[in-house]
Amino acid sequence: MSRAFVKENDDQATELPERPQSPHPNLVTPHGLELLREQEAALEEQRGKLLADAHLLDKEQLLVVERDLRYVQERLVRAVVVDFEAQPQDAVDFGAVVETVDENDVKRHFQIVGEDEADPNADKLSWVSPIAQALKDAKVGDTVVWKRPVGNLELEVTGISYPKG
Numbered sequence: 746m747s748r749a750f751v752k753e754n755d756d757q758a759t760e761l762p763e764r765p766q767s768p769h770p771n772l773v774t775p776h777g778l779e780l781l782r783e784q785e786a787a788l789e790e791q792r793g794k795l796l797a798d799a800h801l802l803d804k805e806q807l808l809v810v811e812r813d814l815r816y817v818q819e820r821l822v823r824a825v826v827v828d829f830e831a832q833p834q835d836a837v838d839f840g841a842v843v844e845t846v847d848e849n850d851v852k853r854h855f856q857i858v859g860e861d862e863a864d865p866n867a868d869k870l871s872w873v874s875p876i877a878q879a880l881k882d883a884k885v886g887d888t889v890v891w892k893r894p895v896g897n898l899e900l901e902v903t904g905i906s907y908p909k910g
Contacts, residue, residue, distance in 0.1 A: 761808050764816040767860055769873050771823040772839050774908075777862035781821050788814040820861060829907040837880040837905055839872050844904035845880075847891075853900075856908075876900075 773781065788810055795807045832838045842856045855868040857880075863871035870877050879891045883902045891898045 761812050763812060766816070766819055766823070767873075769860065770825055771820055771859065771861075772827050772872055773824045773859040774829075774840055774862060775826060777859040778821075778824055778826050780862060781817060781824065785814065785817045785821060788817060829909075832907055833882075834907060835884055835905065837877075837883045837902065840907055842904075842906045842908065843880060843902065845900040846903050847901075848899045852903075 792807065792810045792814060795803060795810060827839045829840045832840055837843055837857070839857055839859075842854070845853045847853070855870050857872050857877045858869045860871045860873060863869055863874070875893065876891050879889045880900070880902065883889050885902050885905055888899050888901045891900050
């Protein structure tokens with residue numbers, strides 16, 4: 746008989762696959778490190794609440810929380826905090842706040858951050874994104890080509906700064 750037709754014991758928890766870790770170094774901003782620590786604390790608190798109420802224990806939810814906690818803890822172990830002061834202040838690199846204008850006169854403003862901190866809606870782009878890779882090492886006045894699925898776009902770097910402290 747196929748395993749698909751066998752009822753699982755309610756006491757047995759279904760295994761969840763681990764969340765895959767990025768193959769890239771886990772570069773983080775100081776704020777990105779803080780966010781990971783907050784996420785770890787929230788998951789630990791959630792795990793504690795689930796375990797505290799043993800008679801209502803949602804084993805599936807506990808598995809998800811524990812898996813996510815392992816993922817975040819591994820991200821913290823692999824975290825490399827980048828010192829903005831050590832970055833080349835006149836070139837685009839990790840942590841840079843970049844201002845560009847494209848060939849259609851569209852202006853963009855964003856910060857290059859770690860993968861976990863990236864949020865395009867908040868103008869925070871991952872350092873491994875195509876636009877960040879295209880801009881790496883560019884200086885004010887340089888023009889780079891951003892290779893996009895919808896077509897290449899030329900960007901001119903109009904400003905570079907790094908957060909303080």
